[in-house]
Amino acid sequence: MMATRPISSAAAGAAGRALLPALLSKPYPAVMGILNVTPDSFSDGGQFIAPEQALAQARKLVADGADIIDIGAESTRPYGSQQPVSADAEMNRLEPVLADVVALGVPVSIDSMKSEVVAWALDRGAAIANDVWGLQRDSGMAPLVAARGVPVIVMHNRERADPAIDIMQDIAAFFARSLDIATKAGISSDKVVLDPGIGFGKTQEQSMRVLARLSELDAFGLPVLIGASRKRFISTVVPSEPRERIGGSIAAHLIAAQNGARIIRAHDVVETVQALRVAAAIRKQQ
Numbered sequence: 410m411m412a413t414r415p416i417s418s419a420a421a422g423a424a425g426r427a428l429l430p431a432l433l434s435k436p437y438p439a440v441m442g443i444l445n446v447t448p449d450s451f452s453d454g455g456q457f458i459a460p461e462q463a464l465a466q467a468r469k470l471v472a473d474g475a476d477i478i479d480i481g482a483e484s485t486r487p488y489g490s491q492q493p494v495s496a497d498a499e500m501n502r503l504e505p506v507l508a509d510v511v512a513l514g515v516p517v518s519i520d521s522m523k524s525e526v527v528a529w530a531l532d533r534g535a536a537i538a539n540d541v542w543g544l545q546r547d548s549g550m551a552p553l554v555a556a557r558g559v560p561v562i563v564m565h566n567r568e569r570a571d572p573a574i575d576i577m578q579d580i581a582a583f584f585a586r587s588l589d590i591a592t593k594a595g596i597s598s599d600k601v602v603l604d605p606g607i608g609f610g611k612t613q614e615q616s617m618r619v620l621a622r623l624s625e626l627d628a629f630g631l632p633v634l635i636g637a638s639r640k641r642f643i644s645t646v647v648p649s650e651p652r653e654r655i656g657g658s659i660a661a662h663l664i665a666a667q668n669g670a671r672i673i674r675a676h677d678v679v680e681t682v683q684a685l686r687v688a689a690a691i692r693k694q695q
Contacts, residue, residue, distance in 0.1 A: 428516055428536055429560045429600065432476055433632055437689035438666050440682050441518065441674040442467075442475030443638065444510070446502045447484045460505035467510045473679035477537065477672070478510055480530075481520030485541050485609070496525040507533050518562065524549035531557055541609065542566050543587040544594075551594035562602045562634055563587045567610025576615040577622050580605050584629060602672060604634040607661075613642035620661055623668035636674030637661035638681075659684045 432439040445456075446463050457463040470478055482502035483494045499521060511517050511534035518537035519530035524547045527538045536559060543563040544551045554561045565580045584603055591601060603626060607616045616637070626633050643649060643657030655677045662673045666685055675681040 429602070429632070432516070433671050435476075436693070437685040438662075438671050438673045439476040440474060440678055440685065441477040441479045441634070441636075441672055442470030442473070442678045443636075443674060443676050444470065444478055444480045445484065446480065446482050446506060458502070463506045464509050467506070467513060470678050471513050471515050474682035475515060475678045477516050477518055478513070479518045479520050479539055479674060480507065480510060480535075481539075482526075483521065485520075485522075496523045496529075499523065499526045500529050503530065507535070511535065522546050522550075524553045528553055528557075531559060536560070537562065540564065541606070543583060544590045545583075545587060551590050551596060554591075554600070555595040558600070560600045560602060561591070561596065562604050563591070564604040564609065565606040570610055570612045570615065572612045572615070576611060576618055577625050580619070580626070581628075584626075588629070598631065602632050602634050603629060604636065604674075607635060607637045608640040608642065613645045616640065616642040620664050620668070623665055623670060627669055632671040633665075633669060634672040634674060635662065635665035635670040637665065638675040638677065655680055663688055 444463060444467055446458055448458055457466045467478055480503065482499040484492070507530060516536045517534065518539045519527050519535040520539040520541070521527050521530070522540055522542050527550065531538070538550070538554050538559055539562040540550055541564045543565060544561070563584065565583045567579070588601065605619045605623070605626065607619060611619070620635070620637065623633065623635070638658045639651040639654045643654040643661070647657060649657070658675065658677065659680060662675065662681060663684055665673065666688065673681060673685065
């Protein structure tokens with residue numbers, strides 16, 4: 410196990426209280442830039458596995474206007490064929506880059522479903538927990554988030570897609586369970602962001618349906634994050650490879666913003682920021 414350099418819970422809690430309101434204060438959604446230090450992510454696997462490449466990409470994300478950098482070291486591969494890795498493997502991938510990414514001054518979220526990895530990353534300056542299983546996979550995640558006082562992104566997920574279900578009902582039931590777990594652990598509701606998990610455990614049609622019906626999640630009274638970047642549903646409309654889906658990604662994210670999303674998770678940050686800002690400027694003229 411690697412040695413840790415803990416940041417006090419009091420300091421983390423104070424920072425966490427101010428972080429989310431600041432991110433949500435703009436007239437357009439905050440943009441979360443994706444940094445995958447993995448060999449097998451569906452869009453850019455292996456591209457940033459070398460520390461120097463990862464740090465160069467982090468600097469580019471900041472220069473392009475990212476409000477958050479989301480760093481992950483295990484591919485969750487929304488379309489299956491995920492190759493699980495150990496907590497130690499995740500930390501070994503993160504160790505050479507995390508401190509330098511944090512030092513760039515933009516809030517860093519740690520994309521991991523393992524509480525051990527999240528705790529390790531928070532000790533090194535990460536400020537947000539991003540759990541693709543919505544506090545329902547690792548029983549240690551909710552108590553950790555509560556103890557550290559940091560914001561948490563709670564994502565909807567399923568083991569497999571079921572085209573027969575009403576996906577919005579399934580998402581609502583999942584979030585209700587996650588929020589019950591959060592409440593019992595002592596996580597304040599003002600620290601929770603909901604992510605309906607575009608592409609995760611959903612058919613391509615269901616992913617588009619979520620974007621179209623996103624405003625139904627307003628019932629929870631919590632900010633919503635959308636990550637439709639380069640997802641496969643785009644290619645069902647216009648055949649394309651992941652890196653050819655910038656236009657489709659922007660279209661999906663503008664619809665999401667129109668339907669209430671407050672954070673957008675994207676690979677192509679500069680284009681996404683421009684699109685969101687222009688759309689907000691146009692709406693201001695109405």
